[in-house]
Amino acid sequence: KSRFGILKQGEMKRQAERELAELNVFMDVDQLARTLSVGQQQMIEIAKALMTDAKVIIMDEPTAALTEREIRALFSVATALRNQGVSIVYISHRMEEIFELCDRITVLRDGISVSTHAIPETSFEQIVREMVGREMGERYPDRDVSIGETVLEVKQASGKRFDDVSFSVKAGEIIGFSGLMGAGRTEVMRGLFGVDRLKEGTIELNGQLLKIKTPYDAIRQGIGFLTEDRKGEGLFLDFSLRENISLPTIRSLSRSGVIKDQAERDFAEGYLKSLSVRHSSMDQPAKSLSGGNQQKVVLAKWLGTQPEVLILDEPTRGVDVGAKKEIYLIMNELAAAGVAIIMVSSDLPEILGMSDRVYVMREGKMSGMLTRQEATQESIMTLATGGQ
Incomplete structure (x- = not known):
């Protein structure tokens, strides 16, 4: 001043x-x-x-x-x-x-200080054991899923910050979307889900042309979208876990515009249990949960819609290693059930560990597609930065 x-x-x-x-x-x-x-x-x-x-x-x-x-x-x-x-x-x-x-690391678990180590005197495996209180095994679960026919196909889509994007995803397949920040990955997903309007292009589900102008259109036609910003867009933080989980499917839990209380409670409790959400009551506000448990509540919300296509934008951002493993297992179970999954992630090991195919974007355009065998950190970064 x-x-x-x-x-x-x-x-x-x-x-x-x-x-x-x-x-x-x-x-x-x-x-x-x-x-x-x-x-x-x-x-x-x-x-x-x-x-x-x-x-x-x-x-x-x-x-x-x-x-x-x-x-x-x-x-x-x-x-x-x-x-x-x-x-x-x-x-x-x-x-x-x-x-x-x-230089040093302190591990917290359930609000309690578990250990402190000098970094040269510990290992990744020891820290993970102390974080979760058990052996974790491999970071990424094995993927042994039978991939079916094409479920979703996007052709020459253009919209806010992206142009001429085409890709497809099959039943039981997990495709990864990679690229540098600002490459347009999230914008593509928002356009696909009807949050933002597409300027050009087509979306086909099981060979049928879709008209998606709003998120409601996408949900009604079998598409779910776990947003990268769970606190700003994924949850109503002051609403209860029950209300958050039931919101996208509230019509099916109502009669003549009145919510069937017991049906809603049973619906929410089923997903809280199946996803192992740590909670004291289904009526507690979503803001009272840890980041990993909040993410599982958002996931529960979309699983309740029984989607054919599930978009996961940064699904493990800000969650601990134990919750990550649980989310990966849920993704595998969904894929085994035939759900087509699109995963946007800035974590290259996650992209490599979970994807059957990897699409790479650069400056709003698709720069390439890699099979699971072709995908390495080097090959992805080459495409993300404009190399050949």
Whole structure:
């Protein structure tokens, strides 16, 4: 501010641009934060924290929505801060990040401190055991599913931030959508589900042309969409677990416009049990659950609609390793039952571990498709960055 208390807009803009440049982020700093993607909003939060000249910085899941390039920039800044004597408390479910960046690790389980180790004196397997209280086995469950005929086919779709996108998914298949932040993956899914309007292109379900203008149209025709932003778009945080789970199917649980209370309770309790949601009551608000259990409530909501196609946008973002494994097992069970699954993920190991085929997007266009055998971190990143 000036000595008269007036904001120095020019200096504020230059300082914001300077801090973002330190993180290799270049954007119009005058645009509204609500117009940014979740990942871009995360980078704004990180830049804001770094501007405080704090002696201790707490980073709570700072990379949950970031691309690999942005993570590398953040780690570079964090290392420089540490060298300057700044202390960092780094909260993350991504083990590889903790082992790369941190000096010590403390494991919490159910609100209790389980252990503290120096990073050189522990291992990934030991930390996972302490996190979940049991042996985890492989990170990604084996996929042994019989893949059927094509269920959904999207042809030459164009919309908000994407153009000429075509892909298909078969019964029992899990296809992964990969790419850098801003590549247009989420926008494609929002267009497919009717959140945003498609400008061009067609959507076919079992060979029949669909007209999807709203999410209600998509739900009615057998499509479910687990959004990347569970708190902003996936849940009514102040509503009960029962209400959240039953909302998309409330018509079938009502008679003459009146909700059948017992039918709704039985419906919700069935999914809470089958997905092992840790809860004290189905009437407790969704905001009272952990991130992993909130995600399972969103999943329960869509399973209740019995979809033929299920879109999962960042399905394990911000959940612990135990909940991730449970979500992967649920995905396999759904695929075995013939559900066609589209998974958008920024986690390359997750894409490789769970996908039967991988579509890669770059700057709003489809840059390639890889089979399970062809897909590697290198081949995906090559397509995501414009290489051949």
